[in-house]
Structures are given as C-alpha cells and as structure tokens.
Amino acid sequence: MTTLSLTGVAKSFGRVEVLRDVSLTVPAGTRTAVVGASGSGKSTLLRLIAGFERADIGSISLGSTTLAAPGRFVAAHRRGIGYVAQDGALFPHLTVEQNVRFGLPRRRRDPVRVREVMELASLDPELAGRYPHQLSGGQQQRVALARALAPRPAVVLLDEPFSALDTGLREQTRQAVIDALEASGVTTVLVTHDHDEALSFGGQIAVIAAGRLVQSGAPAAVFDNPVSTEIAAFLGAAIVLPASPSPGGVDCALGRVAVRHDRTGGSASGGRVLLRPAQLGLSPANGTHNAVVEDVRPRGSHAELLLRTAGAAPVLIPLRVPAHEGSGYHAGMPVSVTVAGGGVLYPAD
Numbered sequence: 001m002t003t004l005s006l007t008g009v010a011k012s013f014g015r016v017e018v019l020r021d022v023s024l025t026v027p028a029g030t031r032t033a034v035v036g037a038s039g040s041g042k043s044t045l046l047r048l049i050a051g052f053e054r055a056d057i058g059s060i061s062l063g064s065t066t067l068a069a070p071g072r073f074v075a076a077h078r079r080g081i082g083y084v085a086q087d088g089a090l091f092p093h094l095t096v097e098q099n100v101r102f103g104l105p106r107r108r109r110d111p112v113r114v115r116e117v118m119e120l121a122s123l124d125p126e127l128a129g130r131y132p133h134q135l136s137g138g139q140q141q142r143v144a145l146a147r148a149l150a151p152r153p154a155v156v157l158l159d160e161p162f163s164a165l166d167t168g169l170r171e172q173t174r175q176a177v178i179d180a181l182e183a184s185g186v187t188t189v190l191v192t193h194d195h196d197e198a199l200s201f202g203g204q205i206a207v208i209a210a211g212r213l214v215q216s217g218a219p220a221a222v223f224d225n226p227v228s229t230e231i232a233a234f235l236g237a238a239i240v241l242p243a244s245p246s247p248g249g250v251d252c253a254l255g256r257v258a259v260r261h262d263r264t265g266g267s268a269s270g271g272r273v274l275l276r277p278a279q280l281g282l283s284p285a286n287g288t289h290n291a292v293v294e295d296v297r298p299r300g301s302h303a304e305l306l307l308r309t310a311g312a313a314p315v316l317i318p319l320r321v322p323a324h325e326g327s328g329y330h331a332g333m334p335v336s337v338t339v340a341g342g343g344v345l346y347p348a349d
C-alpha cells in the first residue's frame, strides 16, 4: 500500500494543453475516481501516472519514490503499477490462466498466485482454460483486473473499465471489481465519464474539466457542495433557480429556502440556489400553488413530470415520481411543491 501524489502536473500535445496544474493525492490503500466529460484529459492523466507519457512539468511520486519530475523519469515497467484498459486488452491467443500468469514476472509465475487472484476477482476456476472470446465482457474485465493484481502492484489504474458493458453486467462487474480492490487493499485510480460510477467507487472523487482538476473530496461532500452549478449538473440532476435574500435564507420560485452552503462569499444580493430533485415534494394544489404541470410522460416504473413555476419569470423543473403517483397529474394542473433541506447559493450568472 503506497500513497500516490501528483503535484502541479501539466501536459500539452503540440499546442493543445490537455492538463494544467493538476495536484492530487490518493492515500495508500484507498480508491479515487477521476470523473470528467469526454476529452477533459482523464486518460492522459492515467497515462502520465502509468509512465506511458511524460509530463511537461510537475511531479508524480509513489510513497517516497519520485516516478516523474524535471530530470527524472521512471520507465512504465519499473513503476509497479497495474493498468486495466477500457476493453481489457487480453491476449486473444492465451487462455484465462495464461493471461493472468502473464501479469507475473517470468521467474515468479506461481500457479498458486494465479488461482488466488482469479478468486479475488470472482472468477470461477472452470474458466481457467477458456479463451477471451469465450468469456462475457464482464468476465474479460475481471481477468484483466486479475492480471493487473497478480504481481501485487503498488497502484492499479482503471481506464473506463466498465464502459463497454451493458447496464446489468456493468453494475455486477463494478461491484466484483470494487470487492477485489477492497480485499487486495491496493491504491486505485479509476477514470470514468459516468457520475454515478464515480460517486459510488471509493473514498474520493476528483472532478476534471478542460484539463483542470476543479474539485476533489469525499463523494458525498462534493455532491453536497459542488464548486459551481456546472459541476453540480455534471454530478446529477440539478435545479438552479434565481434567488433573492430573505431572512433565514433566500426566496426563489418555490418559496423560502434555507442556505446550506453559501458560495457567493456572503453577497447580500442573492444569486442562484441549487436544489436536487430528491429534495422536492409534490402534491396537487389545495388552495395556493407555486407551479403548474406542463407535461407528464409515463416511463414504466416512473413518470417524468415537467413543472413550470408560477410567477413573473417561470422556470421549468423536470421531476421524477413513481408511476402510480404520476397518473394523478395532468398537464395544466396547479401543484404545490415543497422543499426539504437547504440549497447551495451561487452568485448570479
């Protein structure tokens, strides 16, 4: 178990700056998910840690060993880092067992260790003699993980390892991989563009946007208090409403809301308040209303409602309700929306 640290890392390809001033610490034995939109620089970051690319400036270290810094570069195969690619990158002409064994140095190709890591990755011993094309996508990814874990690396890097799997298999494989990483206690970095995956992967999430690390911390803390409304929307459904100051909070189209976190620096002029759909309660209006149903779309187990807030500057709010509740609403119906808990206040646009 070793701590991975990046300090002030930057990388350009030609004139294109892909990463800028990235600093990140992944404590020994913990898991961090780096999440960002396509092209934000996630894979490049992993490739710099793995030693497949050289940083222009900054340093990367593992415990007390500097892997990369001005004037120093440890080659990829000497870093003690395991890498799992998007498609697993298994050798098609080798069996499962041979693929896993390949992860071990030539003189230490111990069959006991092969069996041990296969078990760690929840791979049935019966699969040992199969070839990659005889496995499901999820099994292939678990073989790739077993191969990466076999030599007991200090760090494992996972580059979108679940993105090619379909929904059910993805969930199942993700949990098997998390369990294997947990049991091996290896320091891990996952990159993904999927916010749910990132929020449920480990103890830390790091959000990257246009090559900059914009926020990092415990997943619940980052989700609860995003640095910007853009990051809030990237991490999950977000409702952002104009807000003016009022005693004990702010006034917005849904009424008075307490401020849970103030990101305006204490501005007395209000701004915009962020709420999450799970905070909203909906009922048919009984007397006063603060919104009107614009549209109802049944979606099997749930219904998607679009609400238009009442008042001078209406805002559209998408909301999900269970199917049996959705049938109680129709377009044009006045409704009462309540807000539980506070919001996060941001400066006006």
Ligand SMILES: Nc1ncnc2c1ncn2[C@@H]1O[C@H](COP(=O)(O)OP(=O)(O)OP(=O)(O)O)[C@@H](O)[C@H]1O
Pocket: 013, 016, 018, 036, 037, 038, 039, 040, 041, 042, 043, 044, 045, 193
């Ligand atoms: N070897 C390279 N030469 C030139 N440009 C590159 C190279 N590798 C990456 N880039 C560019 O760097 C930017 C970031 O790429 P990167 O693959 O790191 O992003 P990403 O966040 O992993 O994206 P995705 O989720 O789509 O894989 C992109 O604009 C990409 O075109």
